[in-house]
Amino acid sequence: MYYLFGLLSGVxxxxxxxxxxxxxxxxxxxxxxxxxHFIAFVLISIYIAIRQPSIGTRNDLPFHYYLPGxxxxxxxxxxxxxxxxxxxxxxxxxxxxxxxxxxxxxDHFGLLGMEKRxxxxxxxxxxxxxxxxxLAMIYL
Amino acid sequence: MIYVLPFFxxxxxxxxxxxxxxxxxxxxxxxxxxxxxxxGSLSAFVLTLxxxxxxxxxxxxxxxxxxxxxxxxxxxxxxxxxxTIVPKISAFYIVLLPFVxxxxxxxxxxYFYLNILSRGKIIGAILILIGIMCNAILERASVTS
Numbered sequence: 001m002y003y004l005f006g007l008l009s010g011v012x013x014x015x016x017x018x019x020x021x022x023x024x025x026x027x028x029x030x031x032x033x034x035x036x037h038f039i040a041f042v043l044i045s046i047y048i049a050i051r052q053p054s055i056g057t058r059n060d061l062p063f064h065y066y067l068p069g070x071x072x073x074x075x076x077x078x079x080x081x082x083x084x085x086x087x088x089x090x091x092x093x094x095x096x097x098x099x100x101x102x103x104x105x106x107d108h109f110g111l112l113g114m115e116k117r118x119x120x121x122x123x124x125x126x127x128x129x130x131x132x133x134x135l136a137m138i139y140l
Numbered sequence: 141m142i143y144v145l146p147f148f149x150x151x152x153x154x155x156x157x158x159x160x161x162x163x164x165x166x167x168x169x170x171x172x173x174x175x176x177x178x179x180g181s182l183s184a185f186v187l188t189l190x191x192x193x194x195x196x197x198x199x200x201x202x203x204x205x206x207x208x209x210x211x212x213x214x215x216x217x218x219x220x221x222x223x224t225i226v227p228k229i230s231a232f233y234i235v236l237l238p239f240v241x242x243x244x245x246x247x248x249x250x251y252f253y254l255n256i257l258s259r260g261k262i263i264g265a266i267l268i269l270i271g272i273m274c275n276a277i278l279e280r281a282s283v284t285s
Contacts, residue, residue, distance in 0.1 A: 030192045095146040136263045140263060
């Protein structure tokens with residue numbers, strides 16, 4: 001059951017990107033991003049109002065905790081531009097490669113408050129195969 | 141140049157995932173998500189005001205197909221499924237299964253809707269899948285040793 005949920009989360013990501021792209025093409029990338037975030041904000045607010053989960057009360061949060069919202073806007077806008085230009089499959093493939101490269105940099109240098117985990121040369125094998133896959137997507 | 145953009149999306153996703161994880165520890169997962177979408181709405185509102193006010197006036201929102209607004213519902217689906225599976229299955233499947241799901245749907249959309257699914261994209265997706273599995277297996281081996 002949990003494995004199916006894992007698969008379904010990926011299905012939802014692809015549909016989310018695709019519908020956001022349609023919305024952005026219809027109303028513009030900034031407005032599309034605004035509509036997406038506002039509806040999602042309303043939905044999560046309804047969930048919180050109904051379920052009343054336990055919520056932390058800390059108010060003196062560091063500034064960078066507010067940035068993922070901005071990053072999310074940039075992600076939605078960049079995805080819309082990218083999907084229109086190169087399609088969904090290549091957008092997802094390249095973004096996965098970006099995730100792997102950046103997460104290894106974060107781990108290696110211990111950035112963003114993460115514990116330092118030095119880069120293991122073994123990982124070059126997997127990263128090279130993934131990079132070959134990305135090149136195949138672009139050039140074949 | 142256009143290929144740099146999705147790479148940059150990957151960087152943003154990792155930054156958000158790490159920061160959201162830290163934020164969730166401070167205020168809880170639902171409140172963290174709510175803050176995310178609130179500040180997302182706010183920054184998108186500022187950008188719309190700055191760059192798109194004129195073109196927005198020309199958009200007929202009443203004729204907008206309701207299905208175009210479904211992205212947010214799928215975002216809720218992603219959050220629900222990810223929060224459910226993360227404590228239950230290994231990191232290997234947490235990376236692998238969503239990727240397979242994304243590739244299945246994006247392949248279908250590229251083929252049926254955008255008409256741009258090529259043999260290279262299928263081969264590329266399979267190679268990426270092998271790379272992810274390879275990375276996870278090697279990482280697991282290095283952790284256990």
